[in-house]
Amino acid sequence: MTFDLAIAVAILGAAGVVPADRVAEPFFLGELGLDGRLRPVRGVLPSVLGAAEHGDVTVVVPAANCAEAALVPDVKVVPFADLRQLVEWLRRGEDPPEPYIEEIQEPPPPTIQPAVDLSDVVGQPVARRALEICAAGGHNLWMVGPPGTGKTLLAERLPTLLPDLEIDHALEVTAIHSVAGILPPNSPMLSRPPFVNPHHTATAAAIIGGGSTVVRPGAVSLAHRGVLFMDEAPEFPRNILDCLRQPLEAGRVTVSRSAGSVTFPARFMLVLAANPCPCAQPQDQGESCQCSPTTRRRYLGRLSGPLLDRIDMKVTVARTSRRELMADRQFVEPSKIVAERVLAARERAAKRLDGTPWRTNAEIPSTSLHADYRPSNAAMKCMTHALDSGTLSARGLDRVLRVAWTLADLAGKPAPEHAETSTALALWLGVNT
Numbered sequence: 001m002t003f004d005l006a007i008a009v010a011i012l013g014a015a016g017v018v019p020a021d022r023v024a025e026p027f028f029l030g031e032l033g034l035d036g037r038l039r040p041v042r043g044v045l046p047s048v049l050g051a052a053e054h055g056d057v058t059v060v061v062p063a064a065n066c067a068e069a070a071l072v073p074d075v076k077v078v079p080f081a082d083l084r085q086l087v088e089w090l091r092r093g094e095d096p097p098e099p100y101i102e103e104i105q106e107p108p109p110p111t112i113q114p115a116v117d118l119s120d121v122v123g124q125p126v127a128r129r130a131l132e133i134c135a136a137g138g139h140n141l142w143m144v145g146p147p148g149t150g151k152t153l154l155a156e157r158l159p160t161l162l163p164d165l166e167i168d169h170a171l172e173v174t175a176i177h178s179v180a181g182i183l184p185p186n187s188p189m190l191s192r193p194p195f196v197n198p199h200h201t202a203t204a205a206a207i208i209g210g211g212s213t214v215v216r217p218g219a220v221s222l223a224h225r226g227v228l229f230m231d232e233a234p235e236f237p238r239n240i241l242d243c244l245r246q247p248l249e250a251g252r253v254t255v256s257r258s259a260g261s262v263t264f265p266a267r268f269m270l271v272l273a274a275n276p277c278p279c280a281q282p283q284d285q286g287e288s289c290q291c292s293p294t295t296r297r298r299y300l301g302r303l304s305g306p307l308l309d310r311i312d313m314k315v316t317v318a319r320t321s322r323r324e325l326m327a328d329r330q331f332v333e334p335s336k337i338v339a340e341r342v343l344a345a346r347e348r349a350a351k352r353l354d355g356t357p358w359r360t361n362a363e364i365p366s367t368s369l370h371a372d373y374r375p376s377n378a379a380m381k382c383m384t385h386a387l388d389s390g391t392l393s394a395r396g397l398d399r400v401l402r403v404a405w406t407l408a409d410l411a412g413k414p415a416p417e418h419a420e421t422s423t424a425l426a427l428w429l430g431v432n433t
């Protein structure tokens with residue numbers, strides 16, 4: 001385990017095998033094999049960050065963890081492959097061998113982008129626009145439509161609209177993936193927003209976080225600062241879907257176990273996709289789908305009201321005829337063009353939110369939203385009506401306000417006007433198509 005090495009050197013120091021003062025200063029991390037080899041461990045980045053905060057400047061790590069430890073600035077990383085080498089080093093009392101820091105602090109090689117692009121998708125202008133809004137403000141999206149209409153295709157392309165992670169967010173994301181033990185060994189710093197798509201048969205521990213001995217971050221945390229895509233959403237167990245409410249509200253998730261509870265960051269863009277009925281057969285051609293209206297209602301009803309309340313936008317993805325698809329082909333925009341608009345909108349939001357802990361509209365908490373970012377009365381009017389008539393919930397109102405700000409950012413307006421609030425309301429209600 002992680003503390004093997006620290007325990008071993010403490011014993012060696014106490015027994016006089018190595019000078020006791022030499023083991024007092026460095027921070028030791030690593031698992032020890034029975035043959036004395038140092039094995040890599042999980043969570044090196046957050047541990048070394050913690051050590052650095054505590055004032056430790058020299059960290060001794062297994063060689064395989066060297067690159068990850070060296071992501072932390074102003075720390076001397078001393079890697080060893082086995083205990084024997086480490087003991088010799090401690091005995092000789094030398095300075096750490098001039099470490100690998102320089103070579104490692106070169107910028108990591110650019111992450112290879114998956115070869116997907118928004119231009120792969122033809123038509124579906126409403127869903128495309130919703131993806132753009134999602135990307136610009138960090139919002140959530142639910143897409144309903146018959147099989148083969150491009151829901152999965154669209155969701156998989158959301159990351160191509162997002163800018164690289166800023167350095168502090170990259171460190172957060174990398175730390176979580178480090179704790180999960182899934183960092184790529186050679187270029188450990190993750191600089192792209194993650195895209196995580198758990199299958200509906202995944203366990204609650206895999207999605208929310210958990211584990212029997214060590215608590216591991218689940219998909220909701222691995223998707224932190226990125227996209228959590230739940231395809232065929234009604235197929236997920238109800239208890240798992242309901243567990244999404246806490247991270248959607250708070251941007252973090254608490255995993256409780258008998259031994260105590262652990263909180264992981266979990267601020268992601270949730271994208272849910274669903275067929276309108278359980279048989280997944282086309283229903284607009286007449287013959288295939290035999291599901292009754294009740295069956296269909298019950299199927300989509302697996303997503304509870306409180307969960308849907310927290311989904312910013314609901315769009316219907318309709319089947320398009322071949323002729324429409326051919327005609328639409330020329331209007332298809334590539335990810336690069338859309339990503340430029342997304343970036344411009346994000347910069348506007350970040351400027352407005354300068355001096356706050358938030359960078360995107362989705363992060364603005366309810367209190368601040370109402371105190372500091374309330375649109376004009378004229379712009380609020382449609383929402384007041386919807387609240388009075390009971391079509392809009394209080395939680396829904398916050399969602400609508402955040403999306404309205406993002407629409408204003410995309411339009412280059414200083415604040416949402418009626419056009420933005422009414423569009424945002426229609427998107428929340430899912431009556432846009």
Ligand SMILES: Nc1ncnc2c1ncn2[C@@H]1O[C@H](COP(=O)(O)OP(=O)(O)OP(=O)(O)O)[C@@H](O)[C@H]1O
Binds near residue numbers: 124150274
């Ligand atoms: N709008 C579209 N533009 C281009 N190709 C499309 C489009 N819609 C569907 N396709 C084609 O159909 C295939 C299925 O699309 P996709 O898996 O995204 O549909 P889906 O809506 O997720 O369906 P299901 O509900 O069955 O999962 C894609 O691989 C693609 O080849």
Ligand SMILES: [Mg+2]
Binds near residue numbers: 151152153231273
């Ligand atoms: Mg699909």
Ligand SMILES: [Zn+2]
Binds near residue numbers: 277280289
């Ligand atoms: Zn059906």
